[in-house]
Amino acid sequence: MAPRATWKGYVKLAELAFPVSLYAGATTSKRISFHVLNRKTGHRVHRQYFDEETEEPVERDRQVKGYETDDDQYVILQPDEIAEAVPESDKTLRIEAFIPCPDVDTVYFDRPYFLAPPDGILGESFAVIREGMRRKKVAALARAVLFRRVRTVLLRSQGPGLVANTLNFDYEIRSAEEVFEDLPDMKIEGEMLDLAKHIIETKAGDFDPRTFDDRYDQALAELVKAKMEGREIKAPKRPKETKVVNLMDALRESAKAAKTEQKKPSTARRKKAEPAQRRKAG
Known part of the structure; x- marks a missing residue:
């Protein structure tokens, strides 16, 4: 079954425009999830909002959004007022610039998507822009109203399609300088640095997400299975x-361990050739 597009519209570059479909590039639907139950009856329970002063339940039609301006002081916003503030979407991804691919710091990456022609029919305009980006090794910065917000999107060529990443706004990113400002400038050299380089060289590998293990999810699946089987x-x-x-002793031992591990047959290569299988309960 083909995935369902989360957004449909057009990519526009100057006078050129062509239709596209946006598909979610990641999902959490396959993770183990739980319902909250009443321990006594075994029935599912549902959340409900309560007035913090009267402790009375507040039904949905009596709930309203408020922005806190001071302690216990709020500006009330009606649903129609919020709806009017949402920018109107014209279903268009407007390419504003092409930039070298390494120029975007990955901390700005938000959510991944795939961009493809609708109905799987590859149009000439889509193919020309994608191929031009691939050969020039550039990414496109585009802007669009996505999911009720104006978003900046980074487009990159991948295979026959495009990968799209929504980007965090600058005000959403913490300053690295603030985090690192108290770290001392320590100079490392000599045998200590040589050992570190050796460890890195002997542990060199390839990026292959299929070899990543979600140990927490697997442990939960095994726990559920054991409960079902009465084990x-x-x-x-x-x-x-x-x-x-001692740091030097630790580095030497790490170098020995890395060298020994390098001589063992690699399981990562075997995993590469096998499709990733997720353990399921039951």
């Missing part, structure tokens, strides 16, 4: 804590 639930063994007495 004893055994607590996982806790890893032994290691105490680092």
Whole structure:
């Protein structure tokens, strides 16, 4: 079954425009999820809002949004007022500039999407722009009203289609300088640096998301399966804590371990050739 598009519109570049469909590039639907139940009856429970002063339940038709301006002081916004403030969408992704692909700091990446021609029919205009971007090794910065907000979107070529990433606004990104300002400028050299380089070289690999394990989700799936089958639930063994007495000794031991591991047959290569399988309960 083909995925359902989350947005349909047009990409516009100067006088050129062509139709596109936007598909979610990531989903959490396959994660283990739980319902909240009444322990006594086993029935599902639902959330309800209560007035913090009267402690009376507040029904949906009596709820209204408010912006706090001071302690317990709010500006009340009616639903129609909020709706009028939402920018009107013309269903158009307007390309404003082409930039070198490495120019965008990944901390600005928000959500991934795939951009493709509607109905899987590759139009000439779509193919020309995609191929031009691929050969010039550039990304496109576009702007559109997506999901009730004006968003900046980064478009990159990938295979026969485009990958789109919505970008965080600058005010949403914390300053790295603020986080790192108290870190001392430490100069590392000599054997210590050589050992670190050696460890990095012996642990070199490839980026392959299929080898990533969601251990928490797998543990939950196994827990549910064990409960269903009436098996004893055994607590996982806790890893032994290691105490680092000397940094140089730790680096030397790490270098030895990395070298030994490098000689072992790689399981990552086997995983590469196998489709990722998710453990399911039941």
